[in-house]
Amino acid sequence: MNRVEGIDKVTGRAKYAGESGEAAYVFAVQSAVPSGAVSAMDTAAAREMPGVLAVLTCVDPPVLGSAEDAELALFQTREIAFHGQLVGAVVADTLENARAAAAAVRVDYAATAHDVGLRADHPGRYTPDKVNPGLPADLSYGDIEAGLAAAAVSIDVTYTTPTLHNNPMEPHAALAAWDDEGHLTVADSTQGPSADRDTIATVLGLRPDQVRVISPHVGGGFGSKGTTRPPAILAALAARAAGRPVKAVFTRQQMFQLTGYRTPTIQRLRLGAGQDGKLTAVAHAVTEQTAIRTEFAEQTATCARVMYATPALSTTHRLVRLNVPAPSWMRAPGECPGMYALESAMDELAVAAGIDPIELRARNDPATEPESGKPFSSRHLVECLREGARRFGWAGRDPRPAVRATGPWLSGTGVAASTYPARRQPSSASVTAEGDKLVVRIAAADIGTGARTALTRIAAECLDVPTGQVQLELGDSSLPDAWLAGGSMGTASWGSAVAAACADFHKNGTRGTADTTEEVAADSGGFARHAFGAQFAEVLVHPGTGEVRVPRLLGVFAAGRIIDQTLARSQFIGGMTMGLGMALMEETVVDAAQGGFVHRDLAQYHVPTCADVQDIEAMWLDEQDPHLNPMGSKGIGEIGIVGTAAAIGNAVWHATGQRIRDLPITPAKILSRSDHE
Amino acid sequence: MADAVAGYGPGTMYLGGGTNLVDLMRLGVATPERLVDVSRLPLGEITEDERGGVRIGAAVRNADLAAHPVIASRYPMLARAVLAGASGQVRNMATVGGNLLQRTRCTYFQDVTMPCNKRDPGSGCPAIDGDHANLAILGHSARCVATHPSDMAVALTALDARVHVTSTSGSRVIGMPGLHRLPADDPSRDTVLEPGELITAVSLPPPLPGRSSYRKVRERASFAFALVSVAAVLDTGGGGVIRDCRLALGGVAHVPWRAFTSERAVAGVAGDRDSFAAAADAELRAAAPLTRNVYKVALARNLIIETLEELVS
Numbered sequence: 001m002n003r004v005e006g007i008d009k010v011t012g013r014a015k016y017a018g019e020s021g022e023a024a025y026v027f028a029v030q031s032a033v034p035s036g037a038v039s040a041m042d043t044a045a046a047r048e049m050p051g052v053l054a055v056l057t058c059v060d061p062p063v064l065g066s067a068e069d070a071e072l073a074l075f076q077t078r079e080i081a082f083h084g085q086l087v088g089a090v091v092a093d094t095l096e097n098a099r100a101a102a103a104a105v106r107v108d109y110a111a112t113a114h115d116v117g118l119r120a121d122h123p124g125r126y127t128p129d130k131v132n133p134g135l136p137a138d139l140s141y142g143d144i145e146a147g148l149a150a151a152a153v154s155i156d157v158t159y160t161t162p163t164l165h166n167n168p169m170e171p172h173a174a175l176a177a178w179d180d181e182g183h184l185t186v187a188d189s190t191q192g193p194s195a196d197r198d199t200i201a202t203v204l205g206l207r208p209d210q211v212r213v214i215s216p217h218v219g220g221g222f223g224s225k226g227t228t229r230p231p232a233i234l235a236a237l238a239a240r241a242a243g244r245p246v247k248a249v250f251t252r253q254q255m256f257q258l259t260g261y262r263t264p265t266i267q268r269l270r271l272g273a274g275q276d277g278k279l280t281a282v283a284h285a286v287t288e289q290t291a292i293r294t295e296f297a298e299q300t301a302t303c304a305r306v307m308y309a310t311p312a313l314s315t316t317h318r319l320v321r322l323n324v325p326a327p328s329w330m331r332a333p334g335e336c337p338g339m340y341a342l343e344s345a346m347d348e349l350a351v352a353a354g355i356d357p358i359e360l361r362a363r364n365d366p367a368t369e370p371e372s373g374k375p376f377s378s379r380h381l382v383e384c385l386r387e388g389a390r391r392f393g394w395a396g397r398d399p400r401p402a403v404r405a406t407g408p409w410l411s412g413t414g415v416a417a418s419t420y421p422a423r424r425q426p427s428s429a430s431v432t433a434e435g436d437k438l439v440v441r442i443a444a445a446d447i448g449t450g451a452r453t454a455l456t457r458i459a460a461e462c463l464d465v466p467t468g469q470v471q472l473e474l475g476d477s478s479l480p481d482a483w484l485a486g487g488s489m490g491t492a493s494w495g496s497a498v499a500a501a502c503a504d505f506h507k508n509g510t511r512g513t514a515d516t517t518e519e520v521a522a523d524s525g526g527f528a529r530h531a532f533g534a535q536f537a538e539v540l541v542h543p544g545t546g547e548v549r550v551p552r553l554l555g556v557f558a559a560g561r562i563i564d565q566t567l568a569r570s571q572f573i574g575g576m577t578m579g580l581g582m583a584l585m586e587e588t589v590v591d592a593a594q595g596g597f598v599h600r601d602l603a604q605y606h607v608p609t610c611a612d613v614q615d616i617e618a619m620w621l622d623e624q625d626p627h628l629n630p631m632g633s634k635g636i637g638e639i640g641i642v643g644t645a646a647a648i649g650n651a652v653w654h655a656t657g658q659r660i661r662d663l664p665i666t667p668a669k670i671l672s673r674s675d676h677e
Numbered sequence: 678m679a680d681a682v683a684g685y686g687p688g689t690m691y692l693g694g695g696t697n698l699v700d701l702m703r704l705g706v707a708t709p710e711r712l713v714d715v716s717r718l719p720l721g722e723i724t725e726d727e728r729g730g731v732r733i734g735a736a737v738r739n740a741d742l743a744a745h746p747v748i749a750s751r752y753p754m755l756a757r758a759v760l761a762g763a764s765g766q767v768r769n770m771a772t773v774g775g776n777l778l779q780r781t782r783c784t785y786f787q788d789v790t791m792p793c794n795k796r797d798p799g800s801g802c803p804a805i806d807g808d809h810a811n812l813a814i815l816g817h818s819a820r821c822v823a824t825h826p827s828d829m830a831v832a833l834t835a836l837d838a839r840v841h842v843t844s845t846s847g848s849r850v851i852g853m854p855g856l857h858r859l860p861a862d863d864p865s866r867d868t869v870l871e872p873g874e875l876i877t878a879v880s881l882p883p884p885l886p887g888r889s890s891y892r893k894v895r896e897r898a899s900f901a902f903a904l905v906s907v908a909a910v911l912d913t914g915g916g917g918v919i920r921d922c923r924l925a926l927g928g929v930a931h932v933p934w935r936a937f938t939s940e941r942a943v944a945g946v947a948g949d950r951d952s953f954a955a956a957a958d959a960e961l962r963a964a965a966p967l968t969r970n971v972y973k974v975a976l977a978r979n980l981i982i983e984t985l986e987e988l989v990s
Binding site: 030032083103251253408544545546547548549584585589591592593594596598599600601603604606608609610611612664666667668669671672 | 703704705764782784785787788790791803806807808810894895896897898899900901904969970971972975976979980982983
């Protein structure tokens with residue numbers, strides 16, 4: 001189905017947070033050092049500059065209700081924990097004036113030694129209490145060493161992934177306005193208006209009913225707008241100081257420092273298997289980073305708790321606190337980097353064992369979820385692999401590396417599995433008959449996924465009316481509270497509430513409401529719920545120049561019932577494209593000496609262009625799963641990125657014989673390694 | 678035109694398509710007090726001259742340059758180089774004069790919170806011990822390891838282009854190579870232009886005999902600066918011996934790098950892989966890669982060999 005707001009978007013009628021009204025502007029002053037303290041700030045010159053309305057600084061901290069969330073406790077400390085930390089801001093009548101005045105603020109620092117280098121043997125390594133989103137940091141069973149000792153084939157390899165940034169097209173932006181009674185309205189670029197409202201209220205010391213968040217259109221987030229970001233608080237503080245509405249729109253450079261990113265990871269994989277390819281041990285040990293004042297522990301090894309049958313499993317996460325901005329959610333946190341390493345290692349094991357990589361995965365497909373012993377509500381990984389193999393033309397593949405050439409280009413193919421949890425969270429919704437429309441209200445967020453369209457379809461089906469008769473309202477915290485667009489839970493959570501509200505509507509035909517808190521609480525029962533998929537890649541590698549091109553990508557997914565074919569395909573191939581970027585180009589370079597990210601724009605941080613994406617296709621199995629939600633759907637926003645990088649890396653090995661275990665796989669690495677392995 | 682150059686004074690910058698200068702102003706790297714928009718001066722024509730060469734106005738848009746029938750048919754390598762740069766939207770804005778004068782994309786140069794000898798002379802060069810994976814391997818100094826980002830300039834350098842400039846003190850013509858300068862002790866200066874000099878045109882001699890090619894390597898397929906690029910013209914006169922070779926490299930130096938040493942090495946010898954490899958090695962003997970751009974030496978070598986082999990095949 002075409003997006004219901006499509007015409008608004010292509011004609012520019014759809015307004016995003018930063019363009020939602022007239023307001024003054026606030027521009028941030030950021031720390032030029034990665035560690036130390038602000039010793040003094042001189043704002044006198046800035047205050048005299050044209051159009052300046054107010055100046056905020058950490059030397060004169062504004063009053064907040066809560067400083068618990070260090071990322072949002074703006075200007076509450078002079079201590080500097082990372083390069084780019086907000087130390088002040090200037091409010092002015094125009095963006096240019098605000099920016100010029102911000103540049104005129106003089107900041108003196110007492111810099112101290114910094115550390116931005118993640119290493120597996122870092123002396124500061126520690127074990128977090130939990131990993132995102134509340135999972136055990138370590139989970140093990142069986143005897144790993146015995147399993148490895150008994151293995152006919154084993155591998156012990158380390159994969160690394162770099163700092164990655166979400167880079168939604170729309171920058172993080174907020175427009176804040178206070179009314180005479182102290183109520184705050186924030187047009188914010190957020191993945192969840194209900195949670196955003198609650199967070200803003202907490203930070204500012206307001207009641208939730210004193211805050212309203214509006215976000216009808218959001219230009220992507222990939223997780224980086226799943227939590228409240230500094231622009232909302234900055235705009236609110238600035239508006240309070242200036243006595244008029246203020247907007248805060250981050251630059252792309254500021255987004256790199258202040259809106260989250262995916263931690264770099266160091267992942268050691270030890271796998272053992274018998275002659276028959278059956279795993280005897282799986283050990284997945286992860287080292288990653290977090291910030292000085294904020295802990296975020298990416299659940300990178302948890303995929304190994306789900307994927308394969310093994311008598312011995314060890315999954316561990318270690319963190320290092322560094323002078324870096326806080327990492328956070330980025331599309332498929334955990335599964336994305338974790339499955340890159342696990343599925344690359346499975347390919348290495350298949351090569352070592354002389355077993356086809358699809359067959360190896362099929363032989364290790366578990367009957368129940370390895371970590372819990374629970375049955376899967378549905379699991380069709382092997383079917384995805386087999387169907388993908390048929391469509392991709394896998395049969396008869398010569399497993400030998402570096403034996404296929406087209407002119408100067410070597411070609412190869414690779415496969416990897418993907419997985420992502422299928423969960424949902426409580427939400428509420430209402431349906432009312434208004435004129436000739438049935439109006440559905442829910443504080444959901446459409447961040448470009450097509451949520452508005454999918455929920456319109458769900459409501460129309462439940463109400464048994466044409467989709468044109470449904471008017472869906474979302475993106476406003478004054479609507480019935482709802483979960484955020486995150487964890488691939490949006491449609492499942494919101495759809496459950498919409499379906500229940502529609503059922504309630506049928507009782508009297510004028511109004512229906514629903515809150516799925518109880519219904520969702522009953523989910524935590526007997527089943528392990530996950531989506532699965534198989535990713536296939538064909539690559540061409542030029543051994544003389546190191547160029548890697550990807551003529552074909554195919555993803556086959558088993559993700560429950562697909563609610564809308566058009567939207568689903570966009571989600572899957574969008575995820576796969578992002579996985580291609582992760583495999584071949586995406587990397588935020590860290591400067592050890594300067595102590596900061598040195599790639600902070602889209603000219604330096606490369607994402608795939610149209611020219612990089614050639615034949616890309618996603619398809620899905622008709623998976624029936626009665627144990628999920630009223631729609632029978634699993635989330636599809638994230639699984640598309642999971643496994644893509646491994647499939648491409650495995651194909652690069654097949655093409656060249658080079659096993660590059662350090663993403664991204666760049667010409668520099670291909671050329672530097674061409675003399676060995 | 679006279680008004681434009683007369684309008685120049687301290688703190689003035691000429692504005693072409695703005696695809697680089699406006700970015701640099703947003704970043705705080707360029708802080709002109711005054712801009713003189715030269716994009717609408719009558720410098721938008723491409724004309725063939727009586728000697729069989731061509732004169733390209735400095736305000737010609739990159740997209741129009743690549744699409745012009747004279748360029749596409751008689752200087753196809755230049756058209757390829759232009760089309761290898763940036764994106765369609767950027768090429769619609771960017772001008773020939775501006776393209777030649779674009780600044781390095783070295784990340785430290787573009788970040789005003791970092792030291793940079795090019796932007797802030799004497800502050801140091803963090804790239805030497807930092808992120809220099811895409812910086813220079815030839816001709817750099819202890820002060821600066823930046824690369825010139827233009828593709829078009831690499832092609833013009835191979836084609837013996839001449840750059841016409843004017844100012845209130847007169848006009849002159851500067852050959853390419855020769856417009857751009859190596860960083861040495863003063864990386865703040867990218868070119869030999871004097872303050873106030875405005876590029877008005879680029880002229881090309883008649884097309885050289887032989888075949889030509891522009892090949893650019895980057896990790897993504899479009900819209901990225903070159904890791905290394907090669908512009909080459911090779912004339913065998915139909916036989917197996919090289920009569921003439923013009924070769925320039927992009928992505929390797931502070932200037933579009935004319936590979937005179939390679940050119941001399943292949944002149945008069947058989948056009949085969951061994952001689953091309955020897956020619957590449959001769960040029961790259963001067964390479965001094967940094968820790969993280971060693972790969973560029975192999976890349977440049979392989980690219981020279983492959984490009985020249987294709988031209989004799």
